[in-house]
Amino acid sequence: MKSTLRRTWAEIDLDALEHNYRTLRARIGVGVKFLGVVKADAYGHGSVQVGRKLEKLGADYLAVSSIDEAVELRENGIVLPILILGHTPKDQVKKLIEMHITQAVTCKAKALEYSKEASRIGKNLRVHIKVDTGMSRLGYLCDGEGFENGVDGIVEACRLPGLEAEGIFTHFALSDTDDPHGVEYTKKQFSLFTSVIRETEEKWGQKFALRHCANTGAVANYPETFLDMVRPGLLLYGYGEYAEPLGLKPVMSVRTTVSTIKIYPEGTPISYGGTYVTDKTTRVGVLPIGYADGYLRCLSNKWHMMTEDGAVRQVGRICMDMCMVDLTDCPNVEVGSELEVFGTENSINEMAETAGTIPYEITCAVSKRVPRKYMAGGEVQEEELLLRGL
Numbered sequence: 521m522k523s524t525l526r527r528t529w530a531e532i533d534l535d536a537l538e539h540n541y542r543t544l545r546a547r548i549g550v551g552v553k554f555l556g557v558v559k560a561d562a563y564g565h566g567s568v569q570v571g572r573k574l575e576k577l578g579a580d581y582l583a584v585s586s587i588d589e590a591v592e593l594r595e596n597g598i599v600l601p602i603l604i605l606g607h608t609p610k611d612q613v614k615k616l617i618e619m620h621i622t623q624a625v626t627c628k629a630k631a632l633e634y635s636k637e638a639s640r641i642g643k644n645l646r647v648h649i650k651v652d653t654g655m656s657r658l659g660y661l662c663d664g665e666g667f668e669n670g671v672d673g674i675v676e677a678c679r680l681p682g683l684e685a686e687g688i689f690t691h692f693a694l695s696d697t698d699d700p701h702g703v704e705y706t707k708k709q710f711s712l713f714t715s716v717i718r719e720t721e722e723k724w725g726q727k728f729a730l731r732h733c734a735n736t737g738a739v740a741n742y743p744e745t746f747l748d749m750v751r752p753g754l755l756l757y758g759y760g761e762y763a764e765p766l767g768l769k770p771v772m773s774v775r776t777t778v779s780t781i782k783i784y785p786e787g788t789p790i791s792y793g794g795t796y797v798t799d800k801t802t803r804v805g806v807l808p809i810g811y812a813d814g815y816l817r818c819l820s821n822k823w824h825m826m827t828e829d830g831a832v833r834q835v836g837r838i839c840m841d842m843c844m845v846d847l848t849d850c851p852n853v854e855v856g857s858e859l860e861v862f863g864t865e866n867s868i869n870e871m872a873e874t875a876g877t878i879p880y881e882i883t884c885a886v887s888k889r890v891p892r893k894y895m896a897g898g899e900v901q902e903e904e905l906l907l908r909g910l
């Protein structure tokens with residue numbers, strides 16, 4: 521849907537996305553497939569637009585967290601293989617098969633359910649087996665004394681009627697830390713993963729076409745883990761500590777405009793709670809962005825926005841729909857001027873750190889009230905507002 525508001529918006533730079541994709545492709549080399557993670561509406565960037573772009577660029581696979589997210593892609597014409605990383609209720613197996621969606625199988629109970637449903641329909645469900653090598657979330661446990669049992673479970677799942685085991689994967693818990701413990705832990709996870717694969721292949725003759733484990737941290741730090749396919753999310757969008765060293769560009773910029781400017785004398789409390797009191801005559805700008813747009817309230821009095829005259833401090837509590845900035849030193853900034861909340865000028869990594877969180881949470885938090893503008897070649901290609909009935 522088209523937005524009629526010119527208030528606060530997110531620009532999604534499809535050229536930056538393309539650049540990141542190509543840069544990562546060059547990094548992983550030929551022979552390694554590329555799965556783009558587009559769960560959670562592509563980390564807030566818009567899964568349909570990102571999915572379409574990746575499909576056009578030649579990505580091999582997409583991944584989402586649920587069947588609803590997968591169906592959204594299919595209904596918008598995306599034909600790339602899609603892997604669902606989370607659980608799907610068994611009554612949805614028919615839909616998975618009809619829509620050519622690949623499902624993760626994370627334990628024996630799920631394998632049996634999926635097999636039964638697929639057999640009942642008389643068709644095959646394509647699956648990737650998930651191994652828990654130390655994330656302690658989903659997947660077959662194969663650690664220590666559980667090794668044989670885990671491998672048996674995996675082999676059993678692969679041989680169940682109605683299941684076609686195309687892939688096997690695991691997920692790293694500490695691949696994005698450089699400290700020795702993280703490195704040791706990641707290597708241990710990888711070594712367990714390769715042992716599980718070796719055992720299933722050598723002892724049981726079970727081959728997997730797609731063995732994958734490399735998330736963002738591993739794509740940046742552990743080339744030995746690339747195997748048949750890599751699975752980055754954050755890097756694709758150009759954030760996190762590894763993005764810049766790898767030459768990647770931030771894809772999203774959130775921008776807003778000045779709606780009102782007022783001059784207050786020294787000693788004036790600004791916004792709820794009066795947490796900021798002017799220490800001089802202050803030219804205050806009101807911005808139409810608040811925590812309901814995803815501008816986290818915990819950043820109150822802590823973050824700055826970028827203007828054509830440089831950075832301006834955000835002052836006072838961030839409200840639901842608005843916040844204030846000190847424009848005293850920026851006489852050129854007027855009502856209607858644009859400011860960048862985060863993006864190419866104003867680092868999201870720094871913003872996340874200031875908020876005590878990670879860039880993932882910042883882009884996922886950009887709410888549906890914020891229209892997305894898809895940019896390519898400096899032009900708006902598409903605008904979308906995710907509100908009902910507009």
Ligand SMILES: *Cc1c(COP(=O)(O)O)cnc(C)c1O
Binds near residue numbers: 751752755
């Ligand atoms: C989210 C997710 C990814 C991508 O993680 P990034 O850190 O964004 O690269 C990869 N694999 C699985 C299983 C995930 O859940």
